[in-house]
Amino acid sequence: MNNKNKLLITGASGFLGRVACSYFARDGWEVYGVAYQQRLGIDGITTLSCDLTDPAECKALFERVSPGAVLHLAAMSKPDACEQNPQESQRINVDASARLASLCADYQAKLVFTSTDLVFSGDKAPYQEDDPVEPINRYGEQKVRAEEVISWLYPDATIARMPLMFGPGVPGKxxxxxxxxxxxxxxxxxxxxxxxxxxVVNAETAVQGLKLALDQPGATLHLGGKxxxxxxxxxxxxxxxxxxxxxxxxxxxxxxxxxxxxxxxxxxxxxxxxxxxxxxxxxxxxxxxxxxxxxxxxxxxx
Ligand SMILES: NC(=O)c1ccc[n+]([C@@H]2O[C@H](COP(=O)([O-])OP(=O)(O)OC[C@H]3O[C@@H](n4cnc5c(N)ncnc54)[C@H](OP(=O)(O)O)[C@@H]3O)[C@@H](O)[C@H]2O)c1
Incomplete structure (x- = not known):
C-alpha cells in the first residue's frame, strides 16, 4: 500500500500542532493528528490519542497509521516546567523522541523533529546550524540530547530548530x-x-518551513525569521x-x-x-x- 501521503503529526493539540494539522490537510496530505490530554477536533484530519512516553502505545500508533512521514512536535515545551519536572520532561522530550526515531527508521518514514533556538547559550548570535550548541537550561539540554539521539538512530531524520513563535493559542491556554x-x-x-x-515568526510561517524540512533528509535547518x-x-x-x-x-x-x-x-x-x-x-x-x-x-x- 502506498503510504507516502500519510502524515502523522504529534503534538497536534498544541500551539504549533493545530496550525500544522490544518495546513497539511489543506495541502492534500492524509493527516493523523496525535493528542494526549486535550481533545482535538480539526476538520479534515483523523485525530488519535496516544501517550508517547508509553512504548506499547507508540508501537500501536505506528501499526495503526503506518505513516509515510512524521512531524514530531510533541514536547514539554515550557523551559520552566522542564526545570521543575526533570524526569517527566526527559521522558517526553528525549526518550519518546528517540523511540519515534527508531520507529520511523523501521517504517522508512520521513521524520522532522522540532528542536529550538534554546540549544544556544545566547551570547554569540546570530547562530548558524553548525555553530556549537551550548544550552543554559534543562529544556535546551534535552533538545540537544534528542537531536543527537535522533540523528544517531535515524540519520535521515531532519532537525528543525524553531524560533519563538507567535499566533493564536489553544483552548484554555x-x-x-x-x-x-x-x-x-x-x-x-x-x-x-x-x-x-x-x-520570531508566526506559527503559520513556521509550518511552511516544516513543509520544506520534510524534503531535506538528514539536514539541520533553522526556521527563524529575518x-x-x-x-x-x-x-x-x-x-x-x-x-x-x-x-x-x-x-x-x-x-x-x-x-x-x-x-x-x-x-x-x-x-x-x-x-x-x-x-x-x-x-x-x-x-x-x-x-x-x-x-x-x-x-x-x-
Ligand atoms: N512555541 C514556541 O515558541 C516554540 C519555540 C521553539 C521550539 N518549539 C518546539 O516546537 C514544538 C511545538 O511547540 P508548541 O508550542 O506547539 O508546544 P505545546 O503547545 O506546549 O504543545 C505540546 C504538545 O505535546 C503534546 N504532548 C505532551 N506530552 C505528551 C505525551 N506524553 N504524549 C503525547 N503527546 C504529548 C501535548 O498534547 P496534549 O496537550 O494533548 O496533552 C501538546 O499537543 C515543541 O517541540 C517545542 O519544543 C516551540
Missing part, C-alpha cells in the same frame, strides 16, 4: 500573543524584556497595530526577574540555509497584522 492583546485591551500591566532577542525582536519591542508593535496605548507594557531586563530556567539573552538564528530553499518569512509587522486579523481584527473588543 492563551498564547503570548493573546496575553499581550488582553493586556492592551484590559489596560493590565505586563512586564516585557527589553534585552531578550529572538528571530528580523531580531525583543518582547518589549514586539509589544510596542502590537499596540501600534491595534491602536491602543503601549504604556501598559513595563520594560524590564532579564536580570530583573528570576525564573526557574535561565533564558538566553540573544538566541537569534541565521536561517539562510532555509531561505535558500525557499523559506520566506514576511516582515514581522505583516505577520502580526495577519494574526491580529484572525483574532478578531486590530483593536477588536476594545
Amino acid at each position: 492563551p498564547s503570548f500573543t493573546e496575553q499581550l492583546l488582553a493586556s492592551l485591551q484590559q489596560r493590565k500591566t505586563m512586564r516585557l524584556f527589553t534585552d531578550e532577542y529572538r528571530t 528580523e531580531r525582536w525583543s518582547r518589549y519591542a514586539f509589544g510596542q508593535l502590537m499596540a501600534e497595530l491595534v491602536g491602543l496605548d503601549a504604556d501598559v507594557f513595563q520594560p524590564v531586563k532579564l536580570a530583573d526577574i528570576q525564573t526557574a530556567a535561565h533564558r538566553p539573552a540573544d538566541a537569534c538564528m541565521s536561517s539562510e540555509r532555509a531561505f535558500a530553499l525557499g523559506y520566506s518569512p514576511a516582515s514581522v509587522r505583516c505577520q502580526l497584522k495577519t494574526v491580529l486579523d484572525g483574532l478578531g481584527g486590530p483593536g477588536a473588543n476594545r
